[in-house]
Amino acid sequence: MSIRYWIGLSALPLVFLVIGWNQFLGFRILTDIRLFEILNLTATIGIAVYFQRVFAKQQSEQRIEKALVIDQIKEIGNYVGNCGGVVEGCHASAAISKSNQSKINHQLRNAANGIAALNSLLAECQFADLKEIQTYAAGLEACFLNYKKAVTGGSYPDKPYNVGATADVHRTHGEFRRKMHSAIVRVNRAA
Amino acid sequence: MNTAQLVRIIIAKDFSDTPGGRYRSDGAASGEEFREFQLKPKFLNAQREGTILEIDLDGAEGYATSFLEEAFGGLAREYGAQSVLKTLKFTCADEPLLIREIESYISSAK
Numbered sequence: 001m002s003i004r005y006w007i008g009l010s011a012l013p014l015v016f017l018v019i020g021w022n023q024f025l026g027f028r029i030l031t032d033i034r035l036f037e038i039l040n041l042t043a044t045i046g047i048a049v050y051f052q053r054v055f056a057k058q059q060s061e062q063r064i065e066k067a068l069v070i071d072q073i074k075e076i077g078n079y080v081g082n083c084g085g086v087v088e089g090c091h092a093s094a095a096i097s098k099s100n101q102s103k104i105n106h107q108l109r110n111a112a113n114g115i116a117a118l119n120s121l122l123a124e125c126q127f128a129d130l131k132e133i134q135t136y137a138a139g140l141e142a143c144f145l146n147y148k149k150a151v152t153g154g155s156y157p158d159k160p161y162n163v164g165a166t167a168d169v170h171r172t173h174g175e176f177r178r179k180m181h182s183a184i185v186r187v188n189r190a191a
Numbered sequence: 192m193n194t195a196q197l198v199r200i201i202i203a204k205d206f207s208d209t210p211g212g213r214y215r216s217d218g219a220a221s222g223e224e225f226r227e228f229q230l231k232p233k234f235l236n237a238q239r240e241g242t243i244l245e246i247d248l249d250g251a252e253g254y255a256t257s258f259l260e261e262a263f264g265g266l267a268r269e270y271g272a273q274s275v276l277k278t279l280k281f282t283c284a285d286e287p288l289l290i291r292e293i294e295s296y297i298s299s300a301k
Binding site for chain 2: 148
């Protein structure tokens, strides 16, 4: 049953109490109808219902936008994570095969395109603090480019990842992940 | 109105659809090879004639940072970032973010 039903039900004892109070303590309920007060009451209820509907609609739209943005950020994170898995494999086998090179390129391209899609999506959203969220997205892009440099910079793809290069990949991946989490939390709190 | 003529390099068609790493010693289709045999001659020609050199990045499998930095950052180290940014124009529908990435390598080339 809806919340309105329960509110109505719990208001009933209050109505009985007021009527009882009037009956037994000598107060009287005015029974004459005052047109101005009825109009006033109707307008007040109308405005309350209108604003409740407007805010509910806004909230619902914002919830959808937030979910879309968060899903997009998570998708980028998945591509970066997949790329990390391939890099681990390359490090373990002490070689970057053509097939792994291709996988790394594809995951990085998907992540880069995910960032481009995130920027377009944010341009469509109507958050009050959009500028701040866009700053987080720019930070995410910078972290991604640092990660890409760590994965495909240096002497990639001709020399395998040594211990130093792998540590660099881990470090930049960690920075990316932290930025991603901050961006998700910020979007979730967006007004 | 800009009446400069446009000259174009389509990397996937004119060079390789699987660009490689940094140096020629590292293997096939390196950034150094691309810069020396494709980019630099056309860049100098475009500069001489006051035209724009368009670099089309579409159709390739993907670009490693090592390739991009050596090709475009290397050109900027030799001829200056401003001159390279003024002469080159990039297009990439496959991965639009690449353009900002390359421009950052050109701007930070030392």
